[in-house]
Amino acid sequence: MIISELLLLISLIFIVLLITSSIVYSTVKLGISPMPSSNKAYFSMMQLVDKTGSGTIVDLGSGWGNFVIRIAKRYPQRQVVGYELSFLPWLTSSCIKKILGLKNLTLHRKNFYLADFSKASVLICYLFPEAMEKISHKLQVEKSNVSFLISNNFALPSWQAYRTIRLNDFYKSPVYLYKISKAET
Template sequence: MPIFELFLLLFFAFIALPMTVSIIFSTVKLGISPMPSSNKANHAMMQLIDETEIETKAGPIIDLGSGWGNFVIAIAKRYPHRKIVGYELSYLPWLTSSLVKKLLGLKNLTLHRQDFYQAELPSSSVLVCYLFPQAMEKISNKLPLELSGVSFVISNNFALPGWQASKIIQVNDFYKSPVYLYKISKR
């Protein structure tokens, strides 16, 4: 067999196929693929982070499901004075974002390969997410948002059931995504 064809075969068998299977497996298990937010949605989320910075006293920003790291890496660069945390269960996206974090030397960014429902929610933190309706329902019911002292939740595209958004930015991207800001009052 010619060397190029052998190379292609080995690449497909040992790299492309396992990567695809791994992503399909975690997408089915978690109910969502690691698709990143659009650039315009990222800008809207950053605008909301800027607007809430004084109130949170520059508290930690936590991405619930950080995917390939597009958003956490952008905000770790933009807010070098703030602690940025990402939780991601899908192996390849987590590995890729961890490698990029290392390459860029982003010391304010921590990436956990962990279920965000078990995440530590520090006081004055801002939670950011781009998930799906059932996950938003679960976040609303299961995460102790008020008790933990989370200050704000920013959600791309999906509303947080049971909460009234204090601001909604209608993004002019392909999906016409609304980006929601929720202020969480302490109990």
């Protein structure tokens, strides 16, 4: 009895260490941890997505799937794509997708900087300034059908936001909506 309890405890400690080391490794490698948006930000971003038509929605850095799964459930008629490099968050969201049977959701464990946005209509992101700079450059030089970009907290350099929602939180965090057109850059 004592040996089985000890083995169970050792197994749990091993799993926790594996999970922790996976998240730490991904954070160091990518320069940012998988950080979910607040509920206020989710609702504001969903409100903005409501006004973006019927094209494919792409979540850049879909993390644990909090937003990408909600949006796929909300719009079963729209294709939704998520990109996440961190293994554990990607695995978690992939399992939830399967459990919920979300056929309109595709999740990639792939670097979104290398992704083809030619079929994307809306980009969603909660990244960091350097990543936003890279996305801005990608939108300026690549041919795509992206019509909108929605960003939680971080502005898209060299672009003028079409609309900004200030959240009712401690920091008055911004959620930006950009209308993307090549002439605007």
